[in-house]
Amino acid sequence: MGAGDDIGGTTAPAGQALCPRGLVDLRGHKRGPEVLAYPPGAVVVVSGLPGSGKSTLLRRWSGAGRVVDPRDVHVACESAMPDFLPYAAYRPWARVLHFLRLRTGVRAGGPLLVHDCGSRAWMRRWLGRAAGRLGRELHLVLLDVGPAEALAGQHARGRSTRPHVFARHRRGLSRLLSALPAPGTATRGRRPVPPMVAEAASVVLLDRTTREHVRVVTFGAA
Numbered sequence: 001m002g003a004g005d006d007i008g009g010t011t012a013p014a015g016q017a018l019c020p021r022g023l024v025d026l027r028g029h030k031r032g033p034e035v036l037a038y039p040p041g042a043v044v045v046v047s048g049l050p051g052s053g054k055s056t057l058l059r060r061w062s063g064a065g066r067v068v069d070p071r072d073v074h075v076a077c078e079s080a081m082p083d084f085l086p087y088a089a090y091r092p093w094a095r096v097l098h099f100l101r102l103r104t105g106v107r108a109g110g111p112l113l114v115h116d117c118g119s120r121a122w123m124r125r126w127l128g129r130a131a132g133r134l135g136r137e138l139h140l141v142l143l144d145v146g147p148a149e150a151l152a153g154q155h156a157r158g159r160s161t162r163p164h165v166f167a168r169h170r171r172g173l174s175r176l177l178s179a180l181p182a183p184g185t186a187t188r189g190r191r192p193v194p195p196m197v198a199e200a201a202s203v204v205l206l207d208r209t210t211r212e213h214v215r216v217v218t219f220g221a222a
Contacts, residue, residue: 016033016034016035017033017034017035017036017037017218018033018035018036018037018204019036019037019038020036020038020139020202020203020204021201021202022191022192022193022202022203023180023191023192023193023194023202023203023205024202024203024204024205025180025181025205026204026205026206026207026210027144027205027206027207027210028207029209029210030209031209031210031213032206032209032210032211032212032213032214033213033214034213034214034215034216035214035215035216035217035218036141036204036214036216036217036218037217037218037219037220038111038137038139038217038218039137039219039220040111040219040220041109041110041111041112041134041135041136041137041219042111042112042136042137042139042219043106043112043114043127043131043138043139044065044111044112044113044114044139044140044141044217045114045116045124045127045138045139045140045141045200046058046113046114046115046141046143047116047117047118047140047141047142047143047173047176048117048118048142048143048144048145048173049117049118049143049145049150049166049169049170049173050117050150050161050165050166050169051149051150051151051152051155051156051161052143052145052149052150053143053145053211054115054116054117054143055069055071055115055157057141057143057211057214058113058115060215060216061113061217062113064111064113064216064217064218064219065110065111065112065113065217065219066105066108066110066111066112066113067114067115068098068101068102068105068112068113068114068115069115070095070098070115071115073094073097073098073101074087074094076097077090077093077094077097102114102123102127103130106127106130106131106134107130109134109136111219113217114127117169117172117173118142118169118172118173118176119168119169119171119172120172121172121175121176121196124138124140124197124199124200125199127199128199128200129199132199137201138199138200138201139200139201139202139203139204140197140200140202140203140204141203141206142176142177142203142204143206143207143211144177144205144206144207145207145208145211149208150166151166175196176196176197179194179195179196179197180194180203180205
């Protein structure tokens with residue numbers, strides 16, 4: 001991506017910051033911006049299939065703000081429970097705890113990064129309303145890498161999602177992606193986000209290539 005390339009109506013010279021507004025589709029580009037710049041106190045939800053690289057991105061960006069990851073709750077609950085008790089037995093409590101951490105993060109103010117598989121539209125809508133009541137914007141970063149690569153990512157990390165759970169996340173993410181334009185669709189000018197994600201001030205679509213180029217997230221853009 002050369003200097004001055006037009007991406008979804010937003011000019012982002014290579015190596016500079018992209019301030020996403022509306023729908024910004026970076027799939028199919030040879031390069032992506034190195035920096036995504038969001039307003040102060042924004043809530044940024046990183047969505048994609050298990051194994052698509054969400055945790056890697058959040059670790060890379062974690063210095064920019066508080067991170068809420070359901071995996072942290074899973075590990076905390078697992079360490080507090082007896083070994084013989086399967087995770088399914090206390091999964092409802094883990095989900096409640098994750099929701100409480102989300103609520104605390106939104107109410108606390110400041111930048112918030114949220115790990116999400118993209119299958120729970122109600123969660124995004126709730127986050128959008130909760131953030132909006134406090135004058136904060138919700139933004140979505142969506143990783144579209146495909147199920148084969150996501151499964152390969154699970155294998156590489158040595159932690160697999162059960163097939164029926166993966167299938168549920170895949171269905172939810174497919175519904176979301178089906179509401180968006182196909183990769184490579186020509187764009188001119190700012191494109192509004194589709195009604196399915198109307199709660200988001202921006203949706204940034206990344207594929208396997210552009211995912212690796214976004215090194216930094218900042219908060220404080222006008």
